[in-house]
Amino acid sequence: xxxxxxxxxxxxxxxxxxxxxxxxxxxxxxxxxxxxxxxxxxxxxxxxxxxxxxxxxxxxxxxxxxxxxxxxxxxxxxxxxxxxxxxxxxxxxxxxxxxxxxxxxxxxxxxxxxxxxxxxxxxxxxxxxxxxxxxxxxxxxxxxxxxxxxxxxxxxxxxxxxxxxxxxxxxxxxxxxxxxxxxxxxxxxxxxxxxxxxxxxxxxxxxxxxxxxxxxxxxxxxxxxxxxxxxxxxxxxxxxxxxxxxxxxxxxxxxxxxxxxxxxxxxxxxxxxxxxxxxxxxxxxxxxxxxxxxxxxxxxxxxxxxxxxxxxxxxxxxxxxxxxxxxxxxxxxxxxxxxxxxxxxxxxxxxxxxxxxxxxxxxxxxxxxxxxxxxxxxxxxxxxxxxxxxxxxxxxxxxxxxxxxxxxxxxxxxxxxxxxxxxxxxxxxxxxxxxxxxxxxxxxxxxxxxxxxxxxxxxxxxxxxxxxxxxxxxx
Numbered sequence: 001x002x003x004x005x006x007x008x009x010x011x012x013x014x015x016x017x018x019x020x021x022x023x024x025x026x027x028x029x030x031x032x033x034x035x036x037x038x039x040x041x042x043x044x045x046x047x048x049x050x051x052x053x054x055x056x057x058x059x060x061x062x063x064x065x066x067x068x069x070x071x072x073x074x075x076x077x078x079x080x081x082x083x084x085x086x087x088x089x090x091x092x093x094x095x096x097x098x099x100x101x102x103x104x105x106x107x108x109x110x111x112x113x114x115x116x117x118x119x120x121x122x123x124x125x126x127x128x129x130x131x132x133x134x135x136x137x138x139x140x141x142x143x144x145x146x147x148x149x150x151x152x153x154x155x156x157x158x159x160x161x162x163x164x165x166x167x168x169x170x171x172x173x174x175x176x177x178x179x180x181x182x183x184x185x186x187x188x189x190x191x192x193x194x195x196x197x198x199x200x201x202x203x204x205x206x207x208x209x210x211x212x213x214x215x216x217x218x219x220x221x222x223x224x225x226x227x228x229x230x231x232x233x234x235x236x237x238x239x240x241x242x243x244x245x246x247x248x249x250x251x252x253x254x255x256x257x258x259x260x261x262x263x264x265x266x267x268x269x270x271x272x273x274x275x276x277x278x279x280x281x282x283x284x285x286x287x288x289x290x291x292x293x294x295x296x297x298x299x300x301x302x303x304x305x306x307x308x309x310x311x312x313x314x315x316x317x318x319x320x321x322x323x324x325x326x327x328x329x330x331x332x333x334x335x336x337x338x339x340x341x342x343x344x345x346x347x348x349x350x351x352x353x354x355x356x357x358x359x360x361x362x363x364x365x366x367x368x369x370x371x372x373x374x375x376x377x378x379x380x381x382x383x384x385x386x387x388x389x390x391x392x393x394x395x396x397x398x399x400x401x402x403x404x405x406x407x408x409x410x411x412x413x414x415x416x417x418x419x420x421x422x423x424x425x426x427x428x429x430x431x432x433x434x435x436x437x438x439x440x441x442x443x444x445x446x447x448x449x450x451x452x453x454x455x456x457x458x459x460x461x462x463x464x465x466x467x468x469x470x471x472x473x474x475x
Contacts, residue, residue: 002027003121003131003132003133004031004099004130004131004132004406005029005031005082005109005130005131005132005133005326005424006023006028006030006132006133006134006325007023007028007029007030007031007133007134007135007136007325008028008030008032008033008123008132008134008135008136009023009030009031009033009131009135009136009137009138010031010033010035010039010115010123010136010137010138010139010389011033011034011136011137011138011139011140011266011272011301011303012032012034012037012038012039012040012098012110012136013040013041013042013138013139013140013301013313014040014042014126014138014156014310014313014314014315014317015136015140015149015300015301015304015314015316015317015320016032016034016040016136016138016139016301017032017038017039017040017098017103018313018314018317018318018321019136019138019184019300019317019320019321020032020103020108020319020323021103021106021108022317022321023109023321023324023325024103024106024108025036025106025285025326026321027107028325029107030107030108030109031108031109031111031130031132032103032108032109032110032111033111033112033113033115033123033125033130034110034112035112035113035114035115036112037119038099038100038103038110038459039095040140040238041140041141041159041204043091043094043098043164044160045159045163046159046310048090048091048094048140049087049088049090049091049163049311050159050163050180050183050184050187050342051342052086052090052091053083053084053087053163053184053187053188053191054183054186054187054188054342054343054344055088056083056086056191056214057186057187057188057189057191058188058190058344060076060078060190060191061190061223061344062078064076065290065316068382069291074460075439078168078191078192080165080166080167080168080191080192081166081167083321084163084164084165084166084193087163095307096211100112106355111125111126111128113125113126114269115130115273115350116269116270116271116274116309117270117272117275117277118271118274119269119272119274119275120275120276120294120296123135124193127440129401133276133296134296134297134298134325135297135298135326136297136299136300136301136324137267137270137272137277137284137292137297137298137303138296138300138301138302138313138319139265139266139267140265140266140271140301140302140303140330141263141264141265141266141302141303141308142160142263142264142266143158143159143160143259143260143261143262143263143264144261144262144263145158145259145261145266146232146233146261148175148233148234148235148236149234149235149236150235150236150237150238151233151236151257151259152236153236154236154237154238154257155224155243155257155314156244156257156258156259157256157258157259158255158258158259158260159180159184159258159260161259162184162188164327168188168192168193169188169193169254169255169256170192170193170194170255170257171193171194171195171196171253171254171255172188172189172193172194172195172196172254172255172256172257172258173195173196173233173243173245173252173254173256173257173258173263174195174196174198174258174260174418175198175233175245175257175258175259175260176198176259176260176261177197177198177199177200177203177204177205177227177259178198178199178206178207178261178262179205179341179422180221180260180431181197181215181258181260181261181299181341182197182204182341182343183341183343184258185197185219185220185225185258186223186225186343187342188258189223189224189225190223191259192364194226194267195225195226196225196226196227196228196254197220197225197226197227197228197455197469198228198232198233198245198247198252198253199227199228199229199230199231199418200230201229201230202229202230202232203217203229203401204216204217204220204227204339206346207342208347208349208353208354208402209354209389209404210347210388211457212346212347212349212387212402212403212404213404214385215345215347215385215387215404215405216341216345216347216404216421216439218385219343219344219385220343221344224457227370228247228248228250228252229250230248231277232247232248233245233246233247234246234247234248236257236327241255242254242255243248243255243256245257246418257262263302263308264277264284264300265282265303265304266302266303267279267283267284267303272284274450275294275297275298276293276294276329277292277293277294277297278292278293280305281303283303283305283306284303284305285290285301285304286298286299286304288321288332288333289308289323289328289329289330289332290304290316290319290320290323290332291323293326293329298314298320298323298324300316300317300320301316301321304316304341306334309335309337309339311338311339312337315316315332316332319332320332322364335419336348336350336351336416336419336420337350338412338413340408340409342409342428345383345385345386345404345405345406345408346403346405346407346408346409347402347403347404347408348404348408348409348411348412349399349400349401349402349403349412350400350401350412350415350416350419351391351399351400351401351419352391353400354367354389354398354400354401355356356400357391357399357400361399362394364393364394365391365392365393365399366391366392366393366394366396366449366450367389367390367391367392367454368390368392368425368445368449369387369388369389369390369445369448370387370388370389370441370444370448370451371384371386371387371443372384372385372386372388372405372406372438372443374441374444375436375438375440375441375444376435376436376440376460377436377437377438377440378405378406378438378441379393380436381406383405383406383438384402385405386403386405386406386408386442387403387404387405388401388403388405388411388441388442388445389401389402389403390415390425390445390449392424392425392449394428395424395451396424396425396449397404397422397424397425398415398418398419398423398424398425401419402442403415405437405438405441406438407438411438411439411441411442414439414442415427415428425446425449426446426448426449426450427444427445428442428443429443429446429450430443430446465470
């Protein structure tokens with residue numbers, strides 16, 4: 001039967017916008033359905049505002065600690081409303097790129113409304129029945145809210161409200177010690193809040209290399225952030241104008257609570273059952289081609305679970321475009337997926353942790369570690385905390401890399417390039433790094449791997465010793 005569109009995209013976040021714009025520029029007929037605003041969580045409540053607030057917090061921290069460099073000032077006066085105004089201005093500057101006008105100019109039909117599948121090949125919205133050759137579900141995720149007694153009555157913040165605050169809470173309990181909780185907790189602490197982070201594990205950021213997360217945690221403690229480990233919020237009470245969070249038998253008295261205990265996929269209103277699309281609590285079920293159990297319907301981004309990052313959603317969207325518009329032959333490759341947490345110090349990762357690598361490859365795993373303290377630029381900037389750790393096979397192929405320190409999110413990219421192209425770590429020492437830069441840490445690590453190999457090769461050492469004895473005429 002004939003259909004109205006080549007592709008109907010459901011969700012105007014990172015993944016959906018990439019699919020819609022690329023498909024339209026390939027001259028496909030595209031409809032983009034969004035219930036609220038284009039741009040998704042990343043623009044309005046995620047990457048963009050959080051990094052803007054983090055930068056404001058970093059500025060306050062640098063002013064307070066200028067004495068390290070012989071710079072003395074009075075304690076900074078923080079106008080929190082102006083800091084959040086900066087956040088909103090950054091969003092406003094970026095938003096035109098994701099505006100309905102731009103997408104309509106590309107030929108996309110933008111439809112605002114909350115719709116649902118009415119069959120295997122039909123999506124209903126605003127009284128219309130949209131038919132298409134293929135559909136793409138890219139509805140993202142939202143904050144998970146555990147059933148803590150008293151929480152709803154007391155009130156709380158998530159990343160969807162925190163950037164609209166006009167006053168910084170004098171005290172804040174952060175429930176959840178993942179990337180969102182750690183980033184926002186440190187930013188708000190630096191802008192004037194007394195922060196307590198409640199972690200259900202024995203450390204913050206449990207998905208990261210443990211010794212890398214430890215570096216960030218030590219910085220938090222040094223700044224005065226309180227961390228409660230191995231505990232969960234049991235209940236919340238209100239006493240006057242304060243909120244009391246009961247944690248492991250002790251009470252944490254605060255002005256505000258920030259929930260950062262994970263994400264859940266936005267699937268509840270889509271009527272996926274009518275379309276024959278299977279899903280779980282963690283997200284929509286997809287195959288390697290990102291097809292759902294209804295091969296006519298694809299899904300990408302947070303709504304499928306997995307790696308919940310903007311850059312991964314964009315990558316998955318590119319796979320979906322090729323498969324949904326042409327032949328479904330492209331497969332998503334998650335071998336090299338990097339991410340970063342933009343605390344200070346930053347923590348960046350790609351590939352396996354040491355524990356994961358040893359579970360898979362046993363004792364053949366080789367570890368190379370280089371401290372920022374050995375990098376001259378880090379010394380010059382008093383940014384010596386942290387290290388770069390590389391998890392390698394015996395031939396130097398990179399199985400994983402973990403950087404914690406200044407600009408780690410930038411420094412990891414040459415490692416990503418090497419992994420993607422299956423280059424050994426020695427390739428990072430095969431060209432000249434500018435001196436003095438922080439990126440020398442990668443070249444130094446590559447050189448350290450060469451030295452480790454030489455130190456273990458007694459045959460080569462004896463051969464070279466004999467060779468140079470011969471050159472000097474000493475037989």
